[in-house]
Amino acid sequence: MRRTLIVVTTVILGLVSAGVPAAAQQRPRGIPDRVMLQPDDLGGAAPGPVEDGLVWSLLPQPCSDSPVPQPFMSRSQAADLGTRFRIYENVARYRGDGAHRYITELKAQLARCGVGGDEEGFDPVAEDHLGPDTLLFLGTYDEGDRYVGYVAAAVGHYVVVVMMSDPYLGAADLTTLNGLASAAISRAAG
Template sequence: MKLIAVIISAAVAVVVLVTGGAVWAAKRGGDGPAIPDRVMLQAEDLNGVEPGPAADEEGLPQPCADSPVPAPVASRAIAADYLPRARVHEFVAEFPETVAGSYIAALKEQLGRCKAGGGEDGFRLIAEDPIGPGTVLFSKQYDEGDRWVAYTAGVTGRYVIIISVTDPVVGGADFTTANDLLGKALRRAAQSGR
């Protein structure tokens, strides 16, 4: 009987690890409300492009796989084609207010400690506080460092916002666009209340 319980526990742990990101994608833990539309970027923020649900949600970046980051109580992702060749993702995570800033602090620390170099895949710090305190600009390199995605993250109140921008044709990204959209997203989330 104990062996069966151990096997079931192990199977549940594997399912949680494999599907964990998708399970909490848009809901608060349990049956609580999802993050409201008014918190997310809107068409007027994206040059008239209507955002939709993100098909490939990555969740909160974690440069050091062996270091835990705080878990959000709710999250949601959207995506939009922006400019001629840019794909934009916005990921919003809601935390208890005293915890939201600790994710950004952990992210900055991990970007400094677990950075990719040269031809390596992984994350690379570009700038701390590029558009104000509590923000960070970084990239995620892939294809042996030949391609990258621009990321920028920031915190306002209970929300951590991650913006990623990529050019799917050449595998690069525009850091200025990422910072501009993060500024818009932070203002929108700050004005939305909860």
């Protein structure tokens, strides 16, 4: 009986330990570098970590009482674009159609909870302007006089969010932002 128990225990431990490397290979290893904006996209600037205390969300949720689909992994980075702008990028990976569901919910929340004029919050600007499942919107502050610019896009299983801030004038350059977002969308699609 004891010998049978030892054999059964050994077999079970062998099966469990044989399954560990296979499970480790199946586990996601994070968002790959190739999906993120690179120095070539950023005018030579090397992206680095996002600073602590960033007040703007890199996965926006305009209606605080309504949840948005959450990714199972994400990665953020930031870079200075010249001497004026700060660029932030977040790439989030979703299962199934979660990326599309996030953008659909973001569009609905911007329509329902977006602000305009002299209010603080999120202000929708354009939908599907860079292709399907893309959004251009503003994060407004200082009674609506200043803003950061956002582009969000669903690309396969990824949601790409690129945000631009200008600490001096408080007004992002939306043309430059759209160009960077196009590069980020291409990288995520690649």
